[in-house]
Structures are given as structure tokens and as C-alpha cells.
Amino acid sequence: MSTYRIQGATGEWEVVIGLEVHAQVTSKAKLFSGAATAFGAEPNTQVSLVDAAMPGMLPVPNRECIRQAVRTGMAIDAQINKWSRFDRKNYFYADLPQGYQISQLYHPLVGEGHLDVSPDEKNPEATKRIGVERIHVEQDAGKLMHDQHPTMSYVDLNRSGVALMEIVSKPDMRSPAEAGAYVRKLRSILRYVGSCDGNMEEGSMRADVNVSVRKPGDEFGTRTETKNVNSVRFVMQVIEYEANRQVDVIESGGTVDQETRLFDPDTGTTRTMRSKEDAHDYRYFPDPDLLPLELDDAFLHDCRESLPELPDAKRHRYENELGLSAYNAGQLTADVDVYQRYEAILGATADKTGKPEKDVATQVANWVLSVAPGVKNATEDADEANDTTVANAGIIALQAAGTVGGGQAKEIYEIVLKTGREPDEIAETEGLKQTSDTGAIEAVIDEVLANNADKVEEYRGGKDKLFGFFVGQTMKAMKGKGNPAIVNEILKTKLG
Numbered sequence: 279m280s281t282y283r284i285q286g287a288t289g290e291w292e293v294v295i296g297l298e299v300h301a302q303v304t305s306k307a308k309l310f311s312g313a314a315t316a317f318g319a320e321p322n323t324q325v326s327l328v329d330a331a332m333p334g335m336l337p338v339p340n341r342e343c344i345r346q347a348v349r350t351g352m353a354i355d356a357q358i359n360k361w362s363r364f365d366r367k368n369y370f371y372a373d374l375p376q377g378y379q380i381s382q383l384y385h386p387l388v389g390e391g392h393l394d395v396s397p398d399e400k401n402p403e404a405t406k407r408i409g410v411e412r413i414h415v416e417q418d419a420g421k422l423m424h425d426q427h428p429t430m431s432y433v434d435l436n437r438s439g440v441a442l443m444e445i446v447s448k449p450d451m452r453s454p455a456e457a458g459a460y461v462r463k464l465r466s467i468l469r470y471v472g473s474c475d476g477n478m479e480e481g482s483m484r485a486d487v488n489v490s491v492r493k494p495g496d497e498f499g500t501r502t503e504t505k506n507v508n509s510v511r512f513v514m515q516v517i518e519y520e521a522n523r524q525v526d527v528i529e530s531g532g533t534v535d536q537e538t539r540l541f542d543p544d545t546g547t548t549r550t551m552r553s554k555e556d557a558h559d560y561r562y563f564p565d566p567d568l569l570p571l572e573l574d575d576a577f578l579h580d581c582r583e584s585l586p587e588l589p590d591a592k593r594h595r596y597e598n599e600l601g602l603s604a605y606n607a608g609q610l611t612a613d614v615d616v617y618q619r620y621e622a623i624l625g626a627t628a629d630k631t632g633k634p635e636k637d638v639a640t641q642v643a644n645w646v647l648s649v650a651p652g653v654k655n656a657t658e659d660a661d662e663a664n665d666t667t668v669a670n671a672g673i674i675a676l677q678a679a680g681t682v683g684g685g686q687a688k689e690i691y692e693i694v695l696k697t698g699r700e701p702d703e704i705a706e707t708e709g710l711k712q713t714s715d716t717g718a719i720e721a722v723i724d725e726v727l728a729n730n731a732d733k734v735e736e737y738r739g740g741k742d743k744l745f746g747f748f749v750g751q752t753m754k755a756m757k758g759k760g761n762p763a764i765v766n767e768i769l770k771t772k773l774g
């Protein structure tokens with residue numbers, strides 16, 4: 279793995295990165311109230327008296343949120359703490375009516391774990407292990423709206439009280455690529471587990487990016503923390519910018535302040551938001567309204583039993599059982615949507631062809647990863663609803679049987695996407711079937727050879743490369759519909 283270094287005036291610098299990822303827990307209700315959590319609702323329509331911090335309201339932990347955080351911890355091989363507790367993090371802000379956030383500082387639900395990440399997507403086998411310090415559960419705050427009125431700000435409390443998992447990494451990353459890979463892998467696992475939808479655009483997953491620089495081998499330097507970064511690309515940009523900025527500050531005789539910064543996507547730069555409050559400024563103390571959480575074995579057992587096959591295990595199985603290349607296996611297992619589509623089409627293709635999955639696995643992989651997306655991108659009036667598992671499997675099966683060739687398969691798919699017609703019927707009525715009629719193919723080949731007597735002579739004289747020319751001419755004469763295997767076979771016989 280290549281080492282990322284920043285070249286300064288005084289030599290090479292290493293960058294040290296730790297990420298705090300806030301992931302919204304997939305749950306119909308909030309962490310301590312029954313209010314709904316749907317994205318995009320009208321402001322203040324999903325607020326209970328608990329979320330609005332009315333006096334005398336008491337929080338009641340939502341079992342499903344705890345369950346999802348525990349399952350997430352299990353998915354990263356983390357220590358699950360059977361005893362944990364909620365603390366109040368006190369601060370004043372207009373989007374926080376309680377005056378404190380219920381979080382977990384001293385006894386988090388989930389302790390140490392780790393993720394194996396692949397900084398180079400082309401080489402998913404080259405992994406680096408990144409430690410996770412802990413996962414704690416906490417409430418989200420509301421949102422201030424500054425664009426509704428010229429002189430007033432409004433408050434939307436829909437998000438107030440929504441359950442978040444804060445997943446805190448160790449300062450183990452050393453390059454933008456590693457940090458990008460960490461966020462991708464974490465997102466992938468959250469989506470497999472189903473504990474967070476991973477939608478960074480809608481804010482379901484946001485990263486606080488901690489960056490410091492040091493000379494290789496030195497102690498850690500002072501970190502800055504850039505808040506609420508909401509895409510993989512932005513995380514990488516923040517690191518690139520911050521690391522270079524810090525090197526400049528130090529090399530020009532200054533010191534890096536431990537502070538909170540904001541990222542500006544328009545310029546790709548960060549700027550000071552506030553200097554870092556020390557943790558004790560929050561006056562953390564155990565929330566007296568809540569009992570400690572105690573998890574029993576049955577609950578833990580249920581959490582573990584409900585975990586799906588996870589990305590790494592699935593990737594290895596695709597390689598070992600289905601014989602896929604490491605690259606294809608990595609691409610297909612990176613996201614839930616992709617592997618679900620793959621597995622559905624693979625199963626249907628095996629059924630349709632009567633072959634074991636292993637025998638069609640690579641063909642289906644190429645179809646799902648490259649052929650189908652290529653056709654889809656080029657088809658303007660494609661209707662997503664026509665892109666069914668059955669239709670895809672139908673086309674792949676036609677090709678596997680030699681009924682259609684690669685070119686015809688694409689044409690059929692295009693028609694499927696536009697019209698929803700059935701692949702077998704399209705192949706039949708649109709004249710897209712390959713000819714396997716040896717007599718017909720032989721006749722065409724005889725003509726091709728007769729028209730190119732000089733080339734036949736050269737071929738027989740040892741110019742082997744001309745074989746491809748004869749195949750090409752035959753296919754052209756047959757408008758691409760000759761069965762390639764049969765064309766090859768007859769040509770070989772005829773040319774001797």
C-alpha cells in the first residue's frame with residue numbers, strides 16, 4: 279500500500295485521521311418518544327411533548343433503537359456492553375429545547391471493534407484494519423431555519439430526539455484514501471445490517487473529520503475537527519485541505535489550535551467555527567430520568583441471530599463458491615442494492631437454464647456490473663419498472679443457450695427497458711436469433727472464402743492472424759447472427 283505524505287519545506291509530513299460518524303438509526307419512532315422520524319415531513323409535525331422538552335415529560339428508551347445499535351456493534355466485531363448508561367451533555371442552543379442532549383460518555387453501549395477497509399477499489403484484497411473506539415447512542419437536535427424570514431429564524435423540531443449512533447474510530451487512518459474507504463465500508467455494513475439507510479445527502483450519515491499532522495515517528499500532533507461532512511468525496515477533500523493547511527501553519531512558526539471547523543463545499547476549504555470546548559464544559563452527568571440499560575442474553579442472542587451475511591464474508595463466498603474474480607466479487611458485494619439484484623438474477627438464471635449457479639455466475643456478474651448498466655445509460659426512455667429479475671434472467675439464458683449473441687442480447691434488453699416485452703418473444707419477432715443452422719452458415723462461409731481467395735492463400739501460407747478476418751466477414755454477411763462457436767468450427771475445418 280502506498281504511503282501518503284505531504285512534502286513541506288522542512289521535510290515529509292504524515293497525516294493522522296480519526297472519524298466520528300453520526301448515523302441515524304433506522305426506526306419508525308424516536309429514541310425516547312413515539313414520534314415519527316420520516317424524512318421530508320412538514321416542519322414540527324413529528325414532535326411529541328418529550329421532543330419539545332415540556333416540563334414533566336419523561337424519556338422512555340426505544341427497544342428497537344438499542345437493538346439496531348447492538349447489531350451494528352456485532353457487525354464490526356465489537357465488545358457489547360451488557361450494562362451501559364445515559365448521560366446528559368449540557369449546552370444551550372436554540373435547536374435544543376431540553377438544554378442538554380442525552381448521550382453516553384462514560385459507559386457506552388458498544389466498546390472496541392474494527393473494520394477492514396480497502397483503499398484501492400480495484401484491489402479489494404488489500405485491506406487495512408481500522409480500530410473503532412466505541413459506538414454510543416444519543417439524541418439528535420432540532421434544526422434552525424434561517425431562510426424563512428428576513429429578520430427571524432425558525433426552529434424545526436422534527437429531528438429533535440431522533441436516535442443517532444456515534445461511531446468513533448481510533449486515529450488509525452493515514453491518508454484521504456483510507457478515510458474514504460472507511461466511510462464506504464461503514465456505510466456498506468450499516469446498510470447490510472439495516473441499522474441506518476446510509477443516505478448521506480439526506481443527512482442520515484455525517485462525519486466529523488479529525489485531522490492532525492506529524493513528522494513520521496513523532497508523537498500525535500494537535501487535531502482539528504471539521505463538523506458534519508456529508509459525502510465521501512468531501513471527507514477526502516477536508517483531509518487534503520486541513521493537512522496542507524496545518525503543515526503551512528507549523529512550518530511558518532505557528533501552532534495548530536484544537537478547534538472545531540466548518541467545510542465549505544463550494545471552495546473545498548475549511549474555516550474556524552469555534553475553538554474547542556473541553557469536555558467538562560458540557561458538565562456531563564448520568565441522566566437521572568433514565569435507569570441504566572441492562573441487556574440480557576436472550577436479547578443479545580436475538581441480535582446476533584438476526585445479522586445477515588456481511589460484506590467480507592459474502593465477497594469471499596462469491597470468490598470461493600461462485601468462482602468470481604476478486605474485483606467482481608468486491609463490486610457486487612459493496613452495496614446491498616447491487617448484491618440483491620445480483621443474487622435475484624443469478625437464481626432466476628440458474629432456474630431458467632437448469633444449470634448450477636456456479637456455471638452462470640460470471641456471466642451474470644458481467645451482465646449486472648457492466649453490460650446492463652451500459653445499455654441502461656444509453657437508453658433514454660427506459661422505464662425502471664420494466665427492468666425485472668425475470669426479464670434480465672431471460673436475456674442471459676437466451677445468450678447462454680447460444681440462441682442470441684452478445685450484440686442481440688443488448689438489443690433485446692433495450693427493447694425490454696422501453697416496452698416491458700418478453701425477451702423470448704422479442705428475439706423471435708424482431709429476428710434477433712442467432713443462426714445455428716450449419717448448412718446456412720457453411721454456405722455463407724463458402725462465399726466468403728471464394729471472394730477472398732488471395733487471403734485464403736496467405737492464411738494457408740502461415741498468416742494465422744487472418745482467421746479473425748474470416749470470422750468478421752462471415753459475421754458481417756450474416757448481420758451478426760451467426761452462432762460464433764459454429765462459425766469458428768466450420769471455418770477451422772474449411773481452412774484446414
Ligand SMILES: Nc1ncnc2c1ncn2[C@@H]1O[C@H](COP(=O)(O)OP(=O)(O)OP(=O)(O)O)[C@@H](O)[C@H]1O
Pocket residue numbers: 294295296297298446447448449450486488489490498499500501503
Ligand atoms: N491527534 C489526533 N489526530 C487525529 N485524530 C485524532 C487525534 N486524536 C484523536 N483523534 C480522533 O478524534 C476523535 C475524537 O472523538 P471523541 O468522540 O472521542 O471526542 P470529541 O471529538 O472530543 O467529542 P465530541 O463527541 O463532543 O465531538 C476520534 O475519532 C479520534 O480517533
Ligand SMILES: [Mg+2]
Pocket residue numbers: 298444446
Ligand atoms: Mg464524539
Ligand SMILES: [Mg+2]
Pocket residue numbers: 298486503
Ligand atoms: Mg468530536
